[in-house]
Amino acid sequence: MRVQTPKPLNIPARLWSLEAFHSHQAGDYALQALYFGVVLAIAFYNLMLFFALRDLNYLIYVLFAACAALATVAMLLFTRRLLNTTQMVPRIDLWIKVFMVASAAFFFLLMLWFWEVNRFFVVTNLVTSLLILGTGIACAIKRQRSAYYFVAAFSVLFLANVLSHLRNLGLVPTNVLTSDGLQIGSVIEMLLLSLALADRFNVMRREKIAAQAQSLQVQGQLVETLRASEHVLEDRVAQRTAELQAVNRQLEAISATDALTGIGNRRHFDAVLASEWARAARIGQPLAPLALGLMDVDWFKEFNDHYGHPAGDECLRLVAKVLSEGICRTGDMVARYGGEEFVFISPATTCKNAQLMAQRVCAAMQALSLVHELSEFGCVTVSIGVASLLPVQGLISYDLVKAADKALYAAKQQGRNRVVAAA
Numbered sequence: 001m002r003v004q005t006p007k008p009l010n011i012p013a014r015l016w017s018l019e020a021f022h023s024h025q026a027g028d029y030a031l032q033a034l035y036f037g038v039v040l041a042i043a044f045y046n047l048m049l050f051f052a053l054r055d056l057n058y059l060i061y062v063l064f065a066a067c068a069a070l071a072t073v074a075m076l077l078f079t080r081r082l083l084n085t086t087q088m089v090p091r092i093d094l095w096i097k098v099f100m101v102a103s104a105a106f107f108f109l110l111m112l113w114f115w116e117v118n119r120f121f122v123v124t125n126l127v128t129s130l131l132i133l134g135t136g137i138a139c140a141i142k143r144q145r146s147a148y149y150f151v152a153a154f155s156v157l158f159l160a161n162v163l164s165h166l167r168n169l170g171l172v173p174t175n176v177l178t179s180d181g182l183q184i185g186s187v188i189e190m191l192l193l194s195l196a197l198a199d200r201f202n203v204m205r206r207e208k209i210a211a212q213a214q215s216l217q218v219q220g221q222l223v224e225t226l227r228a229s230e231h232v233l234e235d236r237v238a239q240r241t242a243e244l245q246a247v248n249r250q251l252e253a254i255s256a257t258d259a260l261t262g263i264g265n266r267r268h269f270d271a272v273l274a275s276e277w278a279r280a281a282r283i284g285q286p287l288a289p290l291a292l293g294l295m296d297v298d299w300f301k302e303f304n305d306h307y308g309h310p311a312g313d314e315c316l317r318l319v320a321k322v323l324s325e326g327i328c329r330t331g332d333m334v335a336r337y338g339g340e341e342f343v344f345i346s347p348a349t350t351c352k353n354a355q356l357m358a359q360r361v362c363a364a365m366q367a368l369s370l371v372h373e374l375s376e377f378g379c380v381t382v383s384i385g386v387a388s389l390l391p392v393q394g395l396i397s398y399d400l401v402k403a404a405d406k407a408l409y410a411a412k413q414q415g416r417n418r419v420v421a422a423a
Contacts, residue, residue: 072103072128079132082146083139092135099128129158145203156188260313261320264335269343272333273397276347281391291346291354291388294404298381298416300340302374315380316340318370326361351388351421358384358419366417383411387422
């Protein structure tokens with residue numbers, strides 16, 4: 001047997017019988033077919049994962065499994081991405097980049113100057129394997145989950161690679177472990193790395209589920225916060241509305257109240273008179289007319305000039321109090337009509353009943369015995385004119401005021417300190 005080659009070639013010589021050779025050849029072909037079948041199956045499986053997940057690690061692993069010529073470069077790139085060396089071990093990541101460039105350069109150098117470069121490539125390939133294994137161990141120490149599978153897988157491949165290189169250098173004998181060990185180790189390594197990628201997929205799936213659950217929780221918390229904020233806003237709006245309503249009622253009360261006496265003012269009287277007149281017109285009950293009393297303090301100008309304005313103001317407050325206490329039915333209203341004049345409105349009241357109410361007020365005022373030296377009676381008295389009308393066609397509310405005013409004038413003409421009803 002004669003072999004001639006310009007390149008180093010390890011050819012183990014062995015004598016075979018014809019039957020033994022054919023038997024060995026059939027078994028060897030079966031093992032080779034099994035090896036390439038496993039490699040293709042793993043490559044196809046990871047290629048499908050790449051299309052499903054769009055994770056570049058699976059594509060790089062397929063290139064590593066399928067492209068023996070650039071396997072070192074692909075393995076280094078796969079190591080960087082799977083173990084995330086950029087963040088986990090940034091210093092080692094720099095060396096990985098250097099050896100990636102070196103491995104790519106050796107691919108072209110071996111095709112041009114195989115004899116001169118081969119031994120350097122063998123040493124560089126061994127150092128690269130040590131670098132990859134050391135990277136996996138460093139990441140495993142930092143408790144990276146994928147690194148555990150990676151170290152286990154690459155340890156098998158590293159051992160097979162070392163045996164193969166030692167065989168090529170003639171340092172170990174040729175046998176099944178040294179000649180076929182690299183294929184056996186690569187199959188085991190591919191299976192373990194496939195488990196690592198599958199575990200990576202499961203981790204990504206769990207992280208996705210956890211992220212979705214966290215997102216739902218955050219959304220739920222956000223909804224609860226928005227509901228709470230909405231309730232707080234509703235409470236604040238309700239509170240502000242209540243405050244505004246209270247202020248509005250207060251303003252309405254102020255605008256409808258006489259500042260001196262604390263009873264209704266002329267504006268309030270006009271509004272109530274119009275409202276009660278319209279209501280009486282709607283009801284239209286002949287036995288329930290609208291009654292009105294107009295009251296004047298007798299000789300008040302003389303009282304005010306003689307005792308002074310503060311005493312006059314106090315006198316008006318006392319008159320308003322007596323009037324409010326005398327006209328106290330639900331629905332009745334008292335007001336200051338202007339100056340020393342006061343008025344009351346009594347819905348559904350006949351003229352006779354209104355006259356009785358006014359007489360009680362008149363008597364109560366005299367019984368108060370508020371000294372008035374310039375009065376014929378020696379105390380402050382009042383004169384009241386009352387009237388009662390049905391809101392029939394042709395009459396307006398002002399007609400009721402005119403009737404009461406006319407009766408008041410008659411009370412003054414008849415000597416004051418009395419009540420006169422309109423005819």
